[in-house]
Amino acid sequence: MMHSDPNLSATAAAIPRDEVFGYRNSSASLTGPASFDPNRMSCEGSPMTMSPWNQTGGGSNFPWSFEENLPQNGLIGSLVREEGHIYSLAATKDLLYTGSDSKNIRVWKNLKEFSGFKSSSGLVKAIIIAGEKIFTGHQDGKIRVWKVIPKNPTIHKRSGTLPTLKEILKSSIRPSAYVQVRNRSALWIKHCDAISCLTLSEDKTLLYSASWDRTFKVWRISDSRCLESINAHDDAVNSVVASLEGLVFTGSADGTVKVWKREQQGKTTKHSPVQTLLKQESAVTSLAVNTSGSVVYCGSSDGMVNYWECEKQLSHGGVLKGHKLAVLCLAAAGNLVFSGSADKTICVWRRDGKLHACISVLTGHTGPVKCLAVEVDHEKSKDGDQRWVVYSGSLDKSVKVWSVAEMAPDLYQMAMMQQQQQYQQHIGSDADSLQSDESSRAGNTKDKRQLEKSWQGRLDSVELPASAG
Helix, strand or coil, X not given: CCECCCCCCCCHHHCCCHHHHCCCCCCCCCCCCCCCCCCCCCCCCXXXXXXXXXXXXXXXXXXXXXXXXXXXXXXXXXXXXXXCCEEEEEEECCEEEEEEXXXXXXEEECCEEEEEEECCCCCEEEEEEECCEEEEEECCCCEEEEEEECCEEEEEEEEEEECCHHHHHHHHCCHHHEEEECCEEEECCCCCCCEEEEEECCCCCEEEEEECCCEEEEEECCCCEEEEEEECCCCCEEEEEECHHHEEEEEECCCEEEEEEEEEECCEEEEEEEEEEEECCCCEEEEEECCCCCEEEEEECCCEEEEEEECCCEEEEEEEECCCCCEEEEEEECCEEEEEECXXXXXXXXXXXXXXXXXXXXXXXXXXXXXXXXXXXXXXXXXXXXXXXXXXXXXXXXXXXXEEEXXXXXXXXXXXXXXHHHHHHHHHHHHHHHXXXXXXXXXXXXXXXXXXXXXXXXXXXXXXXXXCC
């Protein structure tokens, strides 16, 4: 097992602008708690340090294509509708919802457009599905609620907005309901800047919204009430994700990842700060928690993915280094974690115990990968080999659909197999060429040994995007 180049980093000049990539970058200074070691990586004692991105040029020097040589992980199709950059995705059963910087949310079924509905605002930054309700978070700071018409599932009707008009009117007459936000007074139940992320509690009863206004808010789905607003960070909150046992994680442009604990105090819900997992200069752009709640992943504008293991307590597990530019989105499913980046690629990492290996790099987008959604592929999954359908939305205005096998060989194994095949072919062809020349027959053994030595050196120098942490 191997890890990637510890010297890999993205320069500040390479990080895309907020306006283009839709996250707020960091304005914080570099700080580092004792619990976080940015140089720690998985398989720390490994003698192999391999990465195709340890290059000074513009691209990889691989003599092969990942997709051609990894038939287990490949492109199924592309969804393209020239109306805007794709900023958000949500998948449920056989439907896919896509949000863009147009006023439309599109619904797709079996790789074809199924229906769509229009929002009164522009950029749709987040979509999440809770039972029969679809929640969309927008650039204007509002959360809109939609319902499917049972008699005609192609029709989606807006059923409300968070906060509701009733709650706004009720709060507006109470002076205690106002807070100071950027030198002005505003209702605490309303977001004052773009909504960056939506997530659900583990029991699906609460909705969390993160915003560039530096807060995250807690909404009760049953009656659409805002239960709590937490001033979480010193800069924009780019991501929020809920886990098991009432834990909530937030990531911010101030370079921190914070942990919050949900507690029920009588009839009220209260979130208290528990721990700060990370303090760094680079903005935290995305978070994900695996299904069992045992691992928390954090993507940053420097192209790194940090992760923490949740056993008795949260401890830093390491860093996955596989991208040249900012990690804009993360998704976890089964033993896999997917990282989408501004470098236009998606790295697929498989977790085995405490180690992670890169089993595939999905390429094909011509713009930054902004959002991901993953669903189980029930038709192709077999005993011992779980398969997933992965949706990736990009600023190239397309959504790509991928089939990914959990038990696919990692890139190092594939490269070694391919190099071995090339070795056998070249030794065979070169030996045949030498055999055909009667005058050089005496030197065949020596020449063949030289060829074998040369190819063994090439096998030993294979470079790959590999595991870390």
